[in-house]
Amino acid sequence: MSFELTKESKLVIDELLTRYPNKRAAALPVLHVVQKQHGYIPAEAEPLVAEILEVPPVKIREVLMFYTLFLQKEIGKNHLQVCRSVSCWLRGADRIIKQINEKLGIHDGETTSDKQFTLTEVECLGDCEHAPMMQLNDDYIGDLTAEKVDEIIGKKGQ
């Protein structure tokens, strides 16, 4: 499998590189561009990014394996990241997780067979006032209830 950057991604990266005193400093935003384009960061992209940033590929791999927000394999169209840290847990995060487990048949780190949903249990996302909460793709959804979860799954699962 080969990976190539689209013209749009390349343009964004070129602009990003102008923002930093050296190229390697742009590692995080550049990796986000790759993830945005491809959904995750395939191993084939590592040498490519390394070349752009003028560092050895191993340095890119160190970065992307350190941060949990960088994905190394394909996930479902909808990424349900449910917080399981203290505030959410006290307000029933475990029930929310169990509901998703049963409804979609997936557990932490798993993807539904139709590639619609992936569930990840995550640590605090800093939205405790709306506990229990989850992040659906790029958006926070707080004050979760069983009905709200059903609604999300119903709407997104079509």
Add this chain to the structure above:
Amino acid sequence: MPTITIDGKELTVEKGKTIIQAADEAGIDIPRYCYHPGLSIVGQCRICLVEVEKMPKLQVACYTPVMDGMVVHTQSERARKGRKDVLEFLLVNHPIDCPVCDQAGECFLQDYYMKFGLYDSKMLEDKNKKSKAVPIGKHIVLDSERCILCTRCIRFCDEVSKTNELGIFHRGDHAELLPYPGKTVDNPYSVNVVDICPVGALTEKDFRFRTRVWYLDETNSVCTGCSTGCNIEVHTNKKREYKNEGRRVTRLKPRFNKDVNEYWICDEGRYSFTYVDAADRLGVVMKRVKGELQESTWAEVMPEVLTALQSAKENNKRIAVLGSPKMTNEDLFALKKFASQTLGVSQMPVTVLPKEKPFSDDFLIREDKNPNTKGAGYLGYDTDHKATRKLLDDCASGGVELLIIFHHDLEAGFETELVKSALSGAKTVVFVGSNANTTSARATYILPSCTYVEKEGTFTNFAGRVQKINRAIEPLGDSLPEWTIIRNLSRKIGKALAYFEAEDVFKDLTKNTAAFSGMSYSAIGDGGLVAEENGKLKQGDAKAAAQKTETATA
């Protein structure tokens, strides 16, 4: 320059140095795992915590630059407590498998635990399991559980070998040192990462479980793998010989020399000692009887060689000598003196270039795989490969009665046909060397000589640096240093050479060879001295030689 105080000792330190560097210069020991003087500074392991007055928190000595008036305490209650806590963290997931770890005895986790730790584990949780005994290269085995993530090996591969194989992947206590997928740590300098690993995470395949390190003796020497002359320690195991499996040299370790190899050595050089106890090693005097080489003795063979030399001289037949750049300056000088004084041989070639160009780079690995070609040049030998070819041509055409060859395997550099006719062209062929080869197999006499770990002497590296080798083990069987063999011959024919030790030869050599004038074994010391064609020593070199050298493992 800033003046600082460490443990009550006032020091003037160069601006820009850090506390640990200032302490090292003053001989004050601050513990370290990740800091290594030959690598960049990262402040990864935190074991070097010290107390600095007027700074609220403990500081890492490796990363904190000195400032004028700074007062540092390395042994205060707070500093010791800080180090103890850091150590406790480093050992949270450590398997404590010291009884079966090959690093035991030279492990800084063990050393610092005995010095600062001595606590009981407070952890209730199980330790993390990670990969153990994984070969990550031809010579290296990785145990991730023992790794404390100091990144010394990663920085070595980034900064010194510049090959970038290793990285730390994942984070927190899942963080694990691994090679980049699809890569192995097989660069030409790979085993240095084992030397600088402060714990037992990286161990060496060849050495693993061969012996406990505290049984080893160390002898300072110089690598003979190429003309760089990297400074080394020869480690031998005389206390548990049964562990050696017939090998008397257990391993080589690089020895610090800022003017030659810094802290490093290449893998080729590290494993270049195997010929010392190889199956082809010559330990017995041999002579040809009815076409077959048979074991003999010095007492029997020496008079026969002398008679052959004598008769060639008396009948005005040509005697020719092919020296070797594997011989020490002492060997070469004694040979030169004997050959010119007694045998009437003034021109002697030494060089046989291999048919294929050997690997070399712009760091430590040189194309010339001999330790002393430069010395042979200074001593008046002809170091041109063509001179050796001419000699062989002369032999082949029957112009040489007696040929003395040191070490060379002629077929490595010349066509088999030429070698055959050259060696059969001479009536008598005397081979002096440490290992058998296709040339010794065609000799009339074989005189066994010592390898570099069995004798004393000096080599001159490619840059003209004269460096000392020392005897680490006894000579094998009947073998003798080349200069001794020549001295013994000289006692019976012509003018006797009055040498009793290698140092006697060296003294004579310095008096008679401009490049070496003014040198002595004590001045060469552990760091070496640079010889110059005009006979003058470079300024500052003697000082460098006198400076205390440190080992790469420290």
